[in-house]
Amino acid sequence: MKDKQDIALKALLEVTQAINANLNEEQLYRIYQFTLQGYLHFSKAALYAWETPDQCLRKIPQSQRSQLPMSMDETCRQLLADIHTPVRVAQTQLPSIFKVYDWVVPVIHQNKALAHVFLGTYGEEEIDLEFVQTLSNIVLVAIENKRLVRKQIEQEALQRELALAQKVQRMLLPSKIAHQDKFDLAVFYQPHRNVGGDFYDIIGINEEEMLLCIADVSGKGLGAALMMANFQASLRAIVKNTYHLPDIIHQLNELVYENIQGENFITVFLAHYHFGKKQMSYINAGHHPPFLYSAGRPVQRLSRGSTVLGCFCPLPFLEVSTIEKVEKALLLAYTDGLVELHNAQSEQYGIEKLEQFIQRHHHLPVDDFVNALLDDVHRFCSNPLPHDDCTILCCRFF
Missing domain, CATH: 3.30.450.40 (GAF domain)
Structure with a gap:
């Protein structure tokens, strides 16, 4: 024993x-x-x-x-x-x-x-x-x-990397907006996770012209964020050489197609505004249609342009739309994370409710408008957890 x-x-x-x-x-x-x-x-x-x-x-x-x-x-x-x-x-x-x-x-x-x-x-x-x-x-x-x-160590390291990626991504988004004496802007940006695939940019061309862009990568998380960072860098590089909307979209599509190789796609709304002429030209490449409210006109959905970027090269069709006399106007651009939020009955907030909200509240200052919109969405959805990245870009032209 x-x-x-x-x-x-x-x-x-x-x-x-x-x-x-x-x-x-x-x-x-x-x-x-x-x-x-x-x-x-x-x-x-x-x-x-x-x-x-x-x-x-x-x-x-x-x-x-x-x-x-x-x-x-x-x-x-x-x-x-x-x-x-x-x-x-x-x-x-x-x-x-x-x-x-x-x-x-x-x-x-x-x-x-x-x-x-x-x-x-x-x-x-x-x-x-x-x-x-x-x-x-x-x-x-x-x-x-x-x-x-x-x-646990791996998760902590990943969280540190994501926090750094979030900081870098927010640094890439514009902090100073040109021509603020000629228009007003309010932005709400909330990634689904630490980082996301939504993107917006305001690029001043000269004293009279600017470009406005909002985009959304299919997918979420770090992969979508990396794709969007590459997209932003490409947009900035292209704009240094041309302000012609069709040229910008064609070049972006070629770059996205080469990088993504059909696995994902990017929706884009790109607009050019001339302050002196009060004129807006735009291309919508598969993005949820922004809304434009001008005094004395019904609310317009800006839906014309092309298909999503990254799926076809060359693009099968492309159309530039121009709107005259865009003054005392409100432009609302957004990503699908806004309108696809749903309530307990699985009803989405949707485009129709968003258009009705614009008709009721278009007179508000842009900051108040965005806050009121978020309150309206939260009331409808009972403060749901977001299931996608969400970006709201509200611009008022004086």
């Missing part, structure tokens, strides 16, 4: 020292296998660890000559999931390849199976399966904790 206790203590000490030495997972598995066979005198040992409920992978033995499968198939996973106490392998319905082992021992922690250990014995030698469970539990819990700590 004393010999068995000494052996158990030596095995426990070996495992504890390995854990305290902060060895990696593979090293811990090797120490564990050595302990089972070297100290506890099992003839062979194999361990399958549950990575997820649908994934059970072999961790030991590491030998390339092992005939055991690297992962359990669905049938074997179901059979193992029903094993909650040590049982002889011969009494299970596991495939014959596992019958070279005598026992299968589950390792349970907080009612969760961490692993199943297969053990071979020498004849009828007495074995302590309860101690095997305890020892295995110590090793597997240590490995599980390492995995959780690593996952």
